[in-house]
Amino acid sequence: MAGAVEIEAAGEMLTLLPQRALFWPARAMLVIADIHFGKAASFRAQGVPVPRGTTTENLDMLTTLAAATGATSILFLGDFLHARHAHAAATMAALHAWRERHSHLALTLVRGNHDSHAGDPPPSLAITVVDEPYRIGPLVFVHHPQLHPEGYVLAGHVHPVYRLAARGDALRLPCFLFGREGGMLPSFGAFTGGHPVTPAQHDRLFLAAPDMVIELTARGRGQA
Structure with missing residues (x-):
């Protein structure tokens, strides 16, 4: 897909998508973190005025990504x-x-x-629900970032963003963060917010800009 970046983890090629999702070509699998369906509805139920249409926006993007990648499955890393x-x-x-x-x-x-x-999705949605850690081949899928002795971990939960600053101006972008033993995906859902992260020197940081994924090197992060 346009603007995507391929990386290798645990001997597997993974595709990072600007739409804040990961695609595993060998398994034809989309991996989505923190979609948070119904968050806006939950806020409105508590009397907080928030935008409508986020559920439709999320579903439309899932449709687009599944068609563009040829995915046959979608794995959600928690907070459905x-x-x-x-x-x-x-x-x-x-x-x-x-x-x-x-x-x-x-x-x-x-x-x-x-x-x-929230409880599991209703059975009528035909979603297989599992507890973490969930291992497929050399990859271990979890919601909460953690280490696992039997594979490379891919996690959600944090909603990582990175703050770019230059000459008094600043911008926060969702990001993918990959270390030696595991990585984190950005939040996929609309209206989910983000938590600033500080990568270690040898971590790889990929910004999910609107139309492309950009690796920010240690030098670009201000690290020697």
């Missing part, structure tokens, strides 16, 4: 539903309509902390 209010009728109707149009996709959710409060 934001809270119990995410089970609102409108959110569930949108998810079911999307699922009917994409019944050929195998969907798997690695439970995250929000999933424990």
Whole structure:
């Protein structure tokens, strides 16, 4: 895909997408972290005025990425539903309509902390739900960043962003962060926010700009 970057981890080639997702070509698998369906609905249920349409935006992007990559499966790294209010009728109707149009996709959710409060997706969505760690070949998929003795870890949860600053101006961008034993994916969901991260000297940092993934070298991060 345009603007994507390929990296190697545990002997596997992985594709980092500007849309804040990862594609594993050998398995035809999209990996998505922290989509947080129903977060806006949860805020509105508590009387906080927030934008509408984030569920549709997320689902449309999943459709686009699945078609563009030829993915046959999607793996969600936790926080599929934001809270119990995410089970609102409108959110569930949108998810079911999307699922009917994409019944050929195998969907798997690695439970995250929000999933424990929101509850698993309804069985009618046909999503396989597993606990972390979830190992496939040399890769270990989790929600919470952690080390694992049997594979290279890919995690969500943090919603990593990196702050670029120059001449008094600053910009925060979602990012992928890869270390020697594991990596973190940016939050995929619209309206999810981000947490600034500080990479170690030998970590690889990839900014997810709107139309391309850009590796920011140690020199670009101000490190010798």
